[in-house]
Amino acid sequence: MPKYHNFCQGMQTYEPFDAKNPYLATVATNRQLNQAGNRHLMHLDLDISGSKIRYDSGDHVAVYPINDISVVNRIGQILDADLDAVISLNNLDEESNKKHPFPCPTTYRTALTHYLDITNPPRTNVLFELAQYATDPKDQETLRKMASASIEGKGLYQSWILDARRNILAVLEDMPSLHPTIDHLCELLPRLQARYYSIASSGKLYPTMVSICAVVVDFQTSTGRRFKGVATNWLKNMVVTDNSHKATVPMYVRKSQFRLPYKASNPVVMIGPGTGIAPFMGFLQERGKMKEQGKDVGETILYFGCRHRNEDFLYQQELQEFQKIGVLTQLNVAFSRDQEEKVYVQHLLKKNMEHLWKLIHTDNAHIYICGDARNMARDVQNTFYDIAEEAGGLTHTQAVTYIKKLMTNGRYSQDVWS
Numbered sequence: 001m002p003k004y005h006n007f008c009q010g011m012q013t014y015e016p017f018d019a020k021n022p023y024l025a026t027v028a029t030n031r032q033l034n035q036a037g038n039r040h041l042m043h044l045d046l047d048i049s050g051s052k053i054r055y056d057s058g059d060h061v062a063v064y065p066i067n068d069i070s071v072v073n074r075i076g077q078i079l080d081a082d083l084d085a086v087i088s089l090n091n092l093d094e095e096s097n098k099k100h101p102f103p104c105p106t107t108y109r110t111a112l113t114h115y116l117d118i119t120n121p122p123r124t125n126v127l128f129e130l131a132q133y134a135t136d137p138k139d140q141e142t143l144r145k146m147a148s149a150s151i152e153g154k155g156l157y158q159s160w161i162l163d164a165r166r167n168i169l170a171v172l173e174d175m176p177s178l179h180p181t182i183d184h185l186c187e188l189l190p191r192l193q194a195r196y197y198s199i200a201s202s203g204k205l206y207p208t209m210v211s212i213c214a215v216v217v218d219f220q221t222s223t224g225r226r227f228k229g230v231a232t233n234w235l236k237n238m239v240v241t242d243n244s245h246k247a248t249v250p251m252y253v254r255k256s257q258f259r260l261p262y263k264a265s266n267p268v269v270m271i272g273p274g275t276g277i278a279p280f281m282g283f284l285q286e287r288g289k290m291k292e293q294g295k296d297v298g299e300t301i302l303y304f305g306c307r308h309r310n311e312d313f314l315y316q317q318e319l320q321e322f323q324k325i326g327v328l329t330q331l332n333v334a335f336s337r338d339q340e341e342k343v344y345v346q347h348l349l350k351k352n353m354e355h356l357w358k359l360i361h362t363d364n365a366h367i368y369i370c371g372d373a374r375n376m377a378r379d380v381q382n383t384f385y386d387i388a389e390e391a392g393g394l395t396h397t398q399a400v401t402y403i404k405k406l407m408t409n410g411r412y413s414q415d416v417w418s
């Protein structure tokens with residue numbers, strides 16, 4: 001079967017679907033998960049029926065988002081460009097196996113909307129190239145300095161670009177003398193990347209549906225601008241309708257190593273605060289199905305964490321239902337802000353250390369951690385060292401070796417991102 005990179009044109013698609021040939025999945029559900037608070041946590045179901053895509057719980061779904069139209073329009077306005085002009089960017093490097101950096105011919109509007117990254121802070125090489133278009137020598141100097149390897153230049157890049165989260169539009173707005181050609185800008189900007197999500201459903205129970213659990217990125221930068229994450233804001237605005245204009249998401253599935261134990265009778269300990277709960281919804285569905293089939297399913301324990309019981313206890317009803325039918329044998333929830341002292345999942349793990357140590361050391365339990373890579377995953381790992389020391393009587397060095405061995409043996413798995 002031929003492959004078409006077709007999600008902009010909306011043409012018919014052919015399997016197999018992968019990074020180069022994503023499937024246009026219809027959005028079947030898009031609902032807010034949190035009851036209160038100023039964040040937006042959401043659950044989406046993507047309909048993949050007819051695609052022949054298969055997935056296992058623990059896999060990732062990659063989605064190709066589109067950029068915020070208002071940012072695209074503003075770039076066009078600042079650069080005085082006719083966004084609907086048809087263009088074709090050709091690779092001058094004849095040895096490159098890519099003739100065009102993105103599908104061409106196209107329009108500036110399509111390139112800036114679908115193919116180019118206009119949201120992340122521009123890299124130093126982009127700033128260096130842009131410098132030639134600044135008519136004010138001060139702007140030229142600033143851009144060149146930020147692109148340089150000097151300590152001062154690096155510091156300026158860190159504070160003016162990275163810390164202030166200036167994207168290309170903010171750079172153009174804050175340097176009015178900077179007026180690059182739109183052609184060169186399109187050539188310089190990196191490709192818009194797919195975003196990955198840990199699939200929040202089980203392919204065994206829902207073979208025609210891929211679920212996503214995500215939090216919308218939306219915050220104010222130090223320059224007073226509103227930073228809106230590309231994919232999450234685009235997903236948030238997906239309207240599920242019955243008419244012919246169905247909201248679609250270009251997607252494909254990426255296999256992962258994050259897998260339930262081969263033997264259902266092995267206990268599992270899942271630690272997933274916030275959207276880290278995602279793959280565990282799939283795990284629970286799958287353990288539930290195995291239980292229904294009469295299999296011997298081991299202890300299934302979840303450590304979830306959120307801010308407030310009445311605000312962002314994601315999937316509360318579903319989790320309580322899993323508990324009621326005996327699929328989830330223990331539900332531990334750390335409500336970090338419901339009391340004066342902050343309580344996180346690692347505090348609850350520590351409280352239950354004797355039982356956890358028995359599960360790990362005697363019962364062959366598998367441990368899974370999902371969510372924030374920056375702090376949570378490290379804090380949880382340190383807590384497991386503590387558990388091995390305090391409940392298992394190991395020295396710190398032995399505890400570290402013990403947990404590392406669990407990792408090597410596939411019994412301590414992490415699905416984390418920052």
Ligand SMILES: Cc1cc2nc3c(=O)[nH]c(=O)nc-3n(C[C@H](O)[C@H](O)[C@H](O)COP(=O)(O)OP(=O)(O)OC[C@H]3O[C@@H](n4cnc5c(N)ncnc54)[C@H](O)[C@@H]3O)c2cc1C
Nearest residue numbers: 195196197198213214215217219229230231232275278417
């Ligand atoms: C394997 C994998 C699995 C993942 N699974 C999930 C999942 O199940 N659910 C989920 O929600 N996400 C998940 N993610 C993250 C997801 O891929 C996206 O990165 C995330 O949704 C943001 O995408 P975006 O396009 O909306 O934001 P982008 O446009 O990519 O912007 C994100 C940028 O904003 C920065 N940022 C965010 N908040 C702030 C803040 N308050 N202050 C300063 N900077 C900030 C981030 O550091 C990042 O650089 C996963 C990532 C990976 C790699």
